[in-house]
Amino acid sequence: MMQRPDPFPLYSWVLRTIIYVLVPAFGVLQFFRLRRALHVFQLEGYKRKRFLDWCKNNPERKLFMHSSPQKKPLVMTGRAWRILITATALSVFGVLIPSGVVHITVGTPWDLITCATMFGLLFFGLPRVLVLADIVLTPVQGLINARFLHMATARLNEVQPRVIGVTGSFGKTSTKFAIQGLVASSEEVLATPGSFNTPLGVCRTINEALRPQHRFFVVEMGAYGEGEIAELCRFVKPSIGVLTAIGPAHLERFGSMDAIRRGKYEIVTNLPSDGTAIMNVDDPEVRKLADVTTDVRLVRYGLDPAGRPDVTARDVEVTSEGTSFTVVTGSDDAKVHTRLLGRHALGHILAGVAVAITTGRQLRVVAASIANLEPVEHRLQVIKGAGGVTVIDDAYNSNPEGAAAALDVLSAMPARNKVVVTPGIIELGPLQREANFEFGRRAAAIADTVIFVARLNRDALVAGAEDGAATVITVDSLEQATQELPGLLGPGDVVLFENDLPDQYEH
Amino acid sequence: MRVGVIFGGRSVEHDVSIVTAHQLMAVLSERHEVVPVYVARDGRWYTGPGLDDLEVYRHARWADVGEEAILPPTFGFGGLLIQAGRLKASKRVPLDVVIPAIHGTYGEDGTLQGLLELAGLPYAGSGVAASAVGMDKVAMKSALTGAALPLVPDVLIEMDHPDGVHTGLDEVEAKLGYPAFVKPVKAGSSVGIGKAADRAVLAELVEVAARYDNRVLVEKAMEGCVEINCSVIGGGGREPRVSVCEQPVGWQEFLSFEDKYLRGAKSSGPEAGAGKLAAAPPSGSPAPSSGSPTGMASLDRRIPAPISEESTAQIQANAVQAFRATGASGVARIDSFLNPDSGETWVMEINTVPGSFAFYLWEATGLAFADLADEMIAIAIDRHRSIGRRLFTFDSAMLDQAARGGKARG
Numbered sequence: 001m002m003q004r005p006d007p008f009p010l011y012s013w014v015l016r017t018i019i020y021v022l023v024p025a026f027g028v029l030q031f032f033r034l035r036r037a038l039h040v041f042q043l044e045g046y047k048r049k050r051f052l053d054w055c056k057n058n059p060e061r062k063l064f065m066h067s068s069p070q071k072k073p074l075v076m077t078g079r080a081w082r083i084l085i086t087a088t089a090l091s092v093f094g095v096l097i098p099s100g101v102v103h104i105t106v107g108t109p110w111d112l113i114t115c116a117t118m119f120g121l122l123f124f125g126l127p128r129v130l131v132l133a134d135i136v137l138t139p140v141q142g143l144i145n146a147r148f149l150h151m152a153t154a155r156l157n158e159v160q161p162r163v164i165g166v167t168g169s170f171g172k173t174s175t176k177f178a179i180q181g182l183v184a185s186s187e188e189v190l191a192t193p194g195s196f197n198t199p200l201g202v203c204r205t206i207n208e209a210l211r212p213q214h215r216f217f218v219v220e221m222g223a224y225g226e227g228e229i230a231e232l233c234r235f236v237k238p239s240i241g242v243l244t245a246i247g248p249a250h251l252e253r254f255g256s257m258d259a260i261r262r263g264k265y266e267i268v269t270n271l272p273s274d275g276t277a278i279m280n281v282d283d284p285e286v287r288k289l290a291d292v293t294t295d296v297r298l299v300r301y302g303l304d305p306a307g308r309p310d311v312t313a314r315d316v317e318v319t320s321e322g323t324s325f326t327v328v329t330g331s332d333d334a335k336v337h338t339r340l341l342g343r344h345a346l347g348h349i350l351a352g353v354a355v356a357i358t359t360g361r362q363l364r365v366v367a368a369s370i371a372n373l374e375p376v377e378h379r380l381q382v383i384k385g386a387g388g389v390t391v392i393d394d395a396y397n398s399n400p401e402g403a404a405a406a407l408d409v410l411s412a413m414p415a416r417n418k419v420v421v422t423p424g425i426i427e428l429g430p431l432q433r434e435a436n437f438e439f440g441r442r443a444a445a446i447a448d449t450v451i452f453v454a455r456l457n458r459d460a461l462v463a464g465a466e467d468g469a470a471t472v473i474t475v476d477s478l479e480q481a482t483q484e485l486p487g488l489l490g491p492g493d494v495v496l497f498e499n500d501l502p503d504q505y506e507h
Numbered sequence: 508m509r510v511g512v513i514f515g516g517r518s519v520e521h522d523v524s525i526v527t528a529h530q531l532m533a534v535l536s537e538r539h540e541v542v543p544v545y546v547a548r549d550g551r552w553y554t555g556p557g558l559d560d561l562e563v564y565r566h567a568r569w570a571d572v573g574e575e576a577i578l579p580p581t582f583g584f585g586g587l588l589i590q591a592g593r594l595k596a597s598k599r600v601p602l603d604v605v606i607p608a609i610h611g612t613y614g615e616d617g618t619l620q621g622l623l624e625l626a627g628l629p630y631a632g633s634g635v636a637a638s639a640v641g642m643d644k645v646a647m648k649s650a651l652t653g654a655a656l657p658l659v660p661d662v663l664i665e666m667d668h669p670d671g672v673h674t675g676l677d678e679v680e681a682k683l684g685y686p687a688f689v690k691p692v693k694a695g696s697s698v699g700i701g702k703a704a705d706r707a708v709l710a711e712l713v714e715v716a717a718r719y720d721n722r723v724l725v726e727k728a729m730e731g732c733v734e735i736n737c738s739v740i741g742g743g744g745r746e747p748r749v750s751v752c753e754q755p756v757g758w759q760e761f762l763s764f765e766d767k768y769l770r771g772a773k774s775s776g777p778e779a780g781a782g783k784l785a786a787a788p789p790s791g792s793p794a795p796s797s798g799s800p801t802g803m804a805s806l807d808r809r810i811p812a813p814i815s816e817e818s819t820a821q822i823q824a825n826a827v828q829a830f831r832a833t834g835a836s837g838v839a840r841i842d843s844f845l846n847p848d849s850g851e852t853w854v855m856e857i858n859t860v861p862g863s864f865a866f867y868l869w870e871a872t873g874l875a876f877a878d879l880a881d882e883m884i885a886i887a888i889d890r891h892r893s894i895g896r897r898l899f900t901f902d903s904a905m906l907d908q909a910a911r912g913g914k915a916r917g
Contacts, residue, residue, distance in 0.1 A: 158508065188892045211585070212508055212603045213629055213888045 007108045018115060023095055026119060030091035030126070031084070036064040037130050038084055039074040043502050045198075046079075048131045055127040062127060071478070071503050079141060087133035091122050094129070145200060149235070152206040156236065159210055161190070161217040163236045164355055167229055167267045168244030168280070169260065170399040171348060174379055175244050176220045178352030181373045182366050183216050183359055190214040194396075197222035199232055206236075216359070224253040226263040233270035240358055241267040242278045242351055246285035249399045252429035265289055271296045278354045281307030282347060299358060301350040303343070311354040313346055318412070327367060329357055334367035341380050344405045349373065378500075380406060388491030390415070395500040400425055400435045404442065406498050411446045415494040420447040420470075421481050422498040424457030436460035444468020447496070449488055451481045454501055510539045510884065511587070511602040511628075513619065515546040516609035519698045525564050527863050528608040532559045534877045535606075539884075542602060544576070544587065545569050546609065552576050554587055554600060576600065580625040604887050606631040606880075607860060615860040616642035616693070629891035631883040632837035633742075633859040640833045641859040644692050644724050647833060654832035656825055656854045659726045659844065663692070664713060666721040676709060679725045685709075686728040691719035702728060729853065732844040735812050737826050738865035740882060742836025743889030749823040750868040754812035810871045818845055821852050829854050836890060837883050840865045 044050040055062040074080065095118045103111035122129060156163075164183070166176045173194050180191040192205045197220045210217065221232045233241075246264050254260045268277045268289070275297070279290040282302035290300055290307075301311040313325040315335075322339040323346060338349060349370060356366045375381045378396040385391045390413070394406040403425060410418055420443045424436040436457040443450050444465035451473045452461045458474055465472050475481045478500065489495060512535070514528030515521055528543070535541045536559070543558035547569060555573035557563065563572050576587040584599070591597040605628050607619050617639035623630040633641065640646045648658055662682055664675030679687055689712035691699045699719040703709035709725070716723040735754055741747030812819070826841035840861035844853040864883070866876040874882075 185892060185894075187894055208601075211629075212884075213891050215892070 011108065014112070018099075018112075019096075022119075023092060026095065026122075027088060027092040030122065030129075031088045033064040033126055034084055034087045034091070034130055035074065036067055037127055038080060038087075039070070039503070041083075041130055041134075042074060042080060043072065046134065048134060052127060052131065063124070064126060068503065071500070078144075079137075082137055082140065083130065083133050086137055087130050090129055090133055090136075094118055094122050145203075148200065148203045148207060152203040153235070155206050155210055156217075159212055159214060161210070161214045162240070162359065163238040164216060164218045164240045164242065165221050165229075165233060165236070165238035165267050166218060166242040166244065166351075167221040167223065167264055168242075168283075168286075169247035169249040169264065170397075170402050171244040171280075171344060172220050172222075172242075173396070174345065174348040174376055175242060175351045176218050177376050178348040178373060179218050179242070179355045180352075182349075182352035182356045182369050183218070183361065184356075187213055188215045189218060190216070191218040192220050194220070196220075198228075199235055202232065202236060221267065223263050223266075224250050226254070226259050227266070229263060229266035230270050233266065237272070238267070238270075239272060239275045240278060240355055241271050241275065242355065243267055243286050243289070244280050244347075244351065245283040245401070246289075247283075247399055247401060248428050248431050248435075250427050251431060252427050261285060261289070268293055268296065276358045278351060278358065280347060280351065281309050297358075299354045301347070301354045303346060303350075309350075311350050311357065313350060316346065327353055327363065327370075329353065329363055332363045334363050336367045336370040338370050338373055340373060340375055341382060342405050342409045344402065345380070380409060385495075387489070388493075389489045390492075390494045392494065392496040395497050397499055400428075400439065403439050403498055406496060407442050407446050410494060410496045413494050415492060417449070417489065417493040418447045419449045419451065419485070419488055419493070419495040420498060421451045421453065421478075421485075421495060422461075423453040423478075423501045424461050425499060426456060426501065432457070433460045437464040440464025441468065443498075444470040444472070449473065451475060451484060453478055453481050456501070508539045508603045508884065509542055509601060510535055511542045511544050511605040512608050513544040513546060513605060513614070514608040515548070516611070516614040516619075517546070517548065517550050518609060518611035518614055520610035521548055522564075523862055524609045524611075524614065525561070527610065527860075529559065529561055530863055530866070530876075531606065531608060531880060535880050537877055538881065542587070542600060543573075544578075544605075545573060546614075550613075552578065552587075554589070578622060578626060580622060582625065582627040584626060585628065602628060604629045604631065604884050606883060606887075608864075610858075610860050610862065611698075612642075612693075615858070629887045631887040633833075633835045633839065634890075637834040637836065638859050641835065641839070641857050642693055644690065644856065645722065647857060650833050651829055651854055654828050656828055656832070657852060659729060659853050659855060661724050661726040664723040664725065666717045666723065672710070672713060675713070675723075675725070676706060679709065680706065683725065683727040686730070688726045688728050689713055689716050690724050690726065691716045692722040692724050693720045729844045729846070731848070732846045732853075733812075733814075734842060734855070735814060735818075735822050735845050735852075736840055736842045736865075736868075737823055738838060738840045738861065738868045739826050739830040739835070740838050740869075740879070741827075741830060741886075743886035744893070745886065745889075747827045747830050749827055750865065750872040750874075751810060752812040752814065752819050752822055753868055753871075754809045754814070756807040756809060808867075810868065814845060814847065815850070818847075818850055818852065821850070825852060825854050829857050833857055833859075835859055837886055838864050838869075838879070840868075 040054060041051045044054060095115060098118055099111050099115040102114040164179060166172050166179065176191055180189050183189055190210055192202055196202060196205050202219055219236050219238065221229050223229050243264060246261055248257065251260065254263060271277060273296065276299060277293055277296050278299045278301065279286050280302055281287040281290055281300040282304050287307050290298060299311060300307060300309045302309040303313055311329050313327055316323065316325040322337060324337045325346065326333050326335050353366055357363065378393050381393045383391040383393055392406065392410060397403060397406060424439060428435050437460045440461035441464040445468050447470050449471045450465055452458055453475055462472060462474065473484060475484065485495065512528050512532050514524045516524055532541050532543060541559060542554060545553045545558050547553065552575065553569050553573035554576045557572035558569060563569050574589050576589045579588050586602040587600040589598040589600065605623055607614055607630060609615060609619060613619060615638060617635040620630065620635045620638050624635055640650050645663060651658055660683055662675060662679045665671045686702055686704045687709065689701050689703055689709065699716045701712040701715060703712050713723050733754055735752050737752045738750040739747050822843045822845065825843060829841050830839055835857060838861060840858045842855040844855055864879065866879055869879045870876060
């Protein structure tokens, strides 16, 4: 190596310290900070813009110096490892390479200045380092995704299940479970697990779980924008499309109600000509779309006779043990009982019945299966808790209609003392304030105590609850809320957990 | 489809199973992804693509060619598990369907089927109960008696019973006379079987048979009769179908183990032949009468059996009834006796994992081996689907009651 004159006595020691101590230490520090940032990035579905927006909106957390409580921990998938390692390497070489180049070409003191500048940039620009790593890895990820997609397509062709697509602004998970329980025996139906409703999630389900005995594949299709349902349909090719509801969920991401309408209706427009659209005519928006659906076979379901449903229920009798009713499909009918709670559950069951009938199952057989439907976890699930407290777990609900239904169930419960724990509803765009105000008002009218979690919707919820009789408690996290509960509840009391915020919103 | 073929096994028919599986894998690989699963004599399981080669077994190289694996009984795991080693992570080998190709103990007797049932994997062939019934000659005969099928008269000797042998021998002389066949109640193929012409030989053969099972069955030798076999396929909601009949040649004295599987291999004891493989290059469709020794398929036999149409029809009808009576599924072979003079028939036994899956009988019936294999898989999957139609209801109130100190009654 070329000998250079030592510009000052300690210079070589400074260089050694930087190279052997500071840079490795910085690498380790960045690794752990990047890991925390990656957690948020993952929760935001690896959407770069959403992640950077989150960092902008949470200035006190964007340096990722502290870990925060986690409900849904970081999952170190292959992709997560690749991003983390690449971002850490960017941090280390981002210091070494520019400083080294300046050291050789310009020399002291500019090399030390460059070094210090890069430390600073990489430290404060951490979210951008993570995003850069993701951008660098895009072609790699593309290749991997293409391979998975290819495998899944081949597997679908081999097994050839009848694919049932389910979408809607809300109610799609519960509807999916009802279809799964009613269309055939448990060994013959595969359904996508709750959170796997993107093309890659569906892909993974096919590759890992689709088996030759599966005659039906129920695919929940989630969408945050137009074209996403169409993309999923081109991939799995459903012959039955179920549309549960159209509401303002994810309005923020879609942009407009019209965009939501078009985006959800893609489940119908992408059906083959011999396909069947199954639509919930209780939902006013879906009913309008059903009235103009002519290209495919249409089965309308719902409770409201005004929607002219083909599959409906009558003689509905609600008890604390569940619901009894008569399913009516054209000329045929059957008396049934279900343990599922709430009026919404009836709609989900009717969707399941409509799908089962479409596939040729006898109503008599379907009716027998209705009694065996189990409540879905965290969706209006009633749990007999410790100390005689009844818990209504509706933590996975996140829309105004579902929240109202949960309050209906709470209101019908005989209990001395009723408590609602909720952070309100999110991602409603301009409607968010109004919806939370209304929800707070109704909750305070029904419950004796309401606990509002996190700051996000606090003002709207508290303002709504002002006129109600309920005691209002505000806390920062679900953990704090659960600490409050033992003092409030005794035997025979009911507590409703309505919605649960993703980790990145709670503080 | 990913088809696991399990073969080898802790059975005296270990090597026969390797040949059967080998033939099967050769045709399966044309249409499916085959996962060979070899169960060594010591009970260890191995898997790996190289295990479909017969040479591996001639040179005992399975541990080098394959990887040790287990089949976890966990419902829904859906395949094999290769456990983690020092430098490798554990690996799951997914399977869509399994074809048990082990003959005899721990493969044809319901034990392997029980494991597959626990694991929730669709599998070809008979279920747990039918496999166990097919293996236990006493249980099998009582099932067949229930269907009013004609059976060979017999005497059961229980070795555990004090003085069981003596009274047993007396009973044989009184009821059956000589010559008589002595068989262990549970053992596949012709292992431990001998023909006795007098009391001294009978006593000796009973001792031999008792080495395989502590219950020994003595059956009347059907002098002047011919053995006629045919195969039945069914289950999974399908009507059972029957193949043409065959007459194994060399029945006059007895179809011994060597004769049955290792024609030409000279050996003195039933197990002495094990380890030597009468193997030939695999062929998807070896001509049944070519005489080249490839396990059951090559044994000298006449197909179709040179017997009258009425006898054929009678034997085929009995076979279907036996298939139904034992609750069998997939491919089974039913062996019968025929008295060519009187036209009388007797059902001898049902094999739920027949040698070579009786493909030579099905080819003669017009069903190619590859199609037979596909049908076995289709039946396995349909049978598995029907499992989901049963109800499993778990009463959670039971736990609450128990927790409150209430007594749970089951």
